[in-house]
Amino acid sequence: MISQEDKKTVLKLISEACKSGARKSKAAQLLGLTIRTLQRWSKNGLLDSRKGSRADPG
Numbered sequence: 173m174i175s176q177e178d179k180k181t182v183l184k185l186i187s188e189a190c191k192s193g194a195r196k197s198k199a200a201q202l203l204g205l206t207i208r209t210l211q212r213w214s215k216n217g218l219l220d221s222r223k224g225s226r227a228d229p230g
Contacts, residue, residue: 179213186210 174182182203189199197207 183210183213 182205186196186199186203190196196210200207200210
């Protein structure tokens with residue numbers, strides 16, 4: 173799990189990269205993240221709001 177502080181750092185670095193002309197998706201890919209992950213972090217204030225699996229393990 174990634175800490176809140178690390179998420180803030182990643183979002184800041186990607187923002188700086190985009191201001192310098194990089195594409196957000198490429199910057200995310202270089203860090204091993206998906207663009208969807210960045211969208212979730214930005215929208216939800218860095219909180220992980222995924223619901224988890226609906227499958228019944230039993």
